[in-house]
Amino acid sequence: MRLTEQQIRSLYGQDVQDRSGAKIGSVGQVWADAAGEPTWVSVKTGVMGHHESMAPLQAARMQNDGRLQVPYDKATVRSAPSVETGTDQPLNADQLAQLYQHYQLQQQGPAQQPPQRMPGAPEVVRSEERIQVGTESEPAGTAHLRKRVVTENVQTTVPVEHDEVSVVREPITAANRGDTRPDIREEQRDMELRAEHPVVVKEQVPVERVRLNKDEVVEEQPVNAQVRRELVDADVPDRARRDR
Template identity: 45%
Template sequence: MTLPARAEDIIGLTAHDKSGAKVGKVGQVYYNDQTEQPTWVTVNTGLFGMNESFVPLQNARTEGDTLVVAHDKAVIKDAPNVGHDQHLSESEEMELYRYYGLPTQRGVATDRRSESGRTSREAASMTRSEERLNVGTRTEEVGKARLRKHVVTEEQQVSVPVRREEVRVERTPLTGAERSAAGKHADFSDAEQEVVLHEERPVVGKETVPVEKVQLGTETVTENRTVRDKVRKEQVEVDGVDERRKR
């Protein structure tokens, strides 16, 4: 397929070399001032596509979204680093012709710009990264708790009611009949009687009885803690660009 006549149909195509290896995106198209034919394109090469290399369009063709050029990728990447202004100077263009081993053509190459006055080209870009804190939690063993029992002796005092018997003397006057009956046998003699006295005494006994159940358990409480750490981030700086041309 022949090359498109319009710059906007070439800019943004992916350039491949004659063996099919991908070279990069087409950034600018340069036309011959006399023939008004596209003569050169710049292709973004190098790390992150930050470098632009001039590639001749002689014997190039388009296949869908691909621009197939007639030179190897390694040759294109090592092309002379000439300026990327609106015009290629005659000496710059001659240097490129000599590098690619092409016959020179009359007319200085000029890049084709869009109606806004800015070059229709794909902007160079890079990815900026930064670190962020991802804070989580993990469960760690911080200690152990044990239940242990041992025997201690303490003194207890308990008040216990006890009963006892005491001797009490009761005197009851005899009635007439009792006196008469006793008088018939009355005589003086010794006599003796016994009374057995009783009393209660405290008796101490011991028994082991269960009184309560003791067990260990855990509960979860939540508290807030502040985590601090240093993070890195990338900053983008542009070198070698006139401040008036920055947007």
């Protein structure tokens, strides 16, 4: 697949599709032959840690949207021999032999020069910290419902009865003298007297039920945190600068 220099540069980071259009990963690195033609790419599949699967550019084609489509299925590419992410080493003879065998390609004689990794456009990755604010539950104290006994004075009134004695004197007249016989002697008559006094009887009666209820209340609390971020400055001579 013949590509222009601009297309080669645009390959880095582009999605790689299998023959059915399913995404395999993205282009990590590009290798060119002795003539400078790109022949192999590494594919970041996300399943091999710090390694990238290799795929041939032979019969591959660029889509209009810049994506690269290879004539293999996803499983074939993902199981292909791999290289370490970020390596700048050329592909050696053993690696090439394994790749041609894996993809069942015909190797056109011994290579005069091993495929060299093509440097991509200089780039740096700018990172920044972002905060993720959540909540966690922690003890905030214990509410107690305690019952205690106090003594207090209660004043009230109650009606009470008692006997009172009064002396009644009734004179004896001629009309009633016949019913009475004189009898001079000492004599005593008794009368039982009664009196009521207050009696206090205590009884225990329930008067109310007291319980603790817990309600969850949501409130906004400010969160202050320090985060770091990177700034990228490009030092380009004025004559070579192009504002974008």
